[in-house]
Amino acid sequence: MNVLLGIGGSEDSFRALDKTIDRAQEAGDSLTVAILENPDSDPDPDDLAERARTALEDAGLTPDVHVLEGHAGSQLVDFAEREGHELIVLGGGETSPLGKVQLGSIAEFVLLNATVSVTLVR
């Protein structure tokens, strides 16, 4: 499958990176990683891209990493449609001190707007 993973630097996005790489290795997926501007997290996009490239290379996958500028959700959906990805993968949210699942703003936008299937990694 032709998979597009979006990461913006939040904790759940790093978890999604690890799990999606594991899954791609098992399933033989073609994996592309998009670096997103997440208004709720700080990491520098270039650092994030480097981290993703290293993780992909370490796993023996092609380091296909793109930095998307602008509104993260819409850029990711647009990129997936333009490049013919069949699945968008995102971090599935963080948990509050009480343990409530809190979905990020990017995931909310993508769920409501994507025309391809979306996986949220928990």
Add this chain to the structure above:
Amino acid sequence: MSRIYPDEVAGPYDPPPRSLTDKAGRDIEIRRFEDDMEALVSMYLDFDPEDRAQGIPPTTDEQIREWLDTIVTEAGVNVIAWHDGDAVGHATLVPDFDDNEGTEGLDEFELAIFVLAEYQESGIGSQLITALLGAGRAEEIDRVWLTVERWNHAAVALYEKVGFEPSETGSFELEMGAKLR
């Protein structure tokens, strides 16, 4: 991400204990948590999965105990509604730590309230939440926040009635804040 809180103080409300007769004529006692872990576990095992919100409460005995261990702590505030010796409602304030040591950021507390299905819409929820806010104020807690699923109009109405105001408008979850002091 900083939360927005109302200028007006919520309440102020009286802390527990409280006694009331609910709309179904049941005698209900509201008290602070005191070594009542087994009663709470029983209550959550009876909890209707349909009433779960944002992944809590968990469903299995083991997960319920693990979850309660993280929220029922010395640093938090827990209030229980009792009927005939059984816990039928639980409201909690959980500190929102900014650091891993759990010492910073203690002035903001996350609120949640759970009432068993057959005790809902009987006036217990508003007594339980105001008792919790009264207990929080007595513990010198300044600010309380929560998130609620946007479509859960009954819950949003209850939170607004007791002094919460929306502080952030995501699309699925509404964040609300209240000032206690």
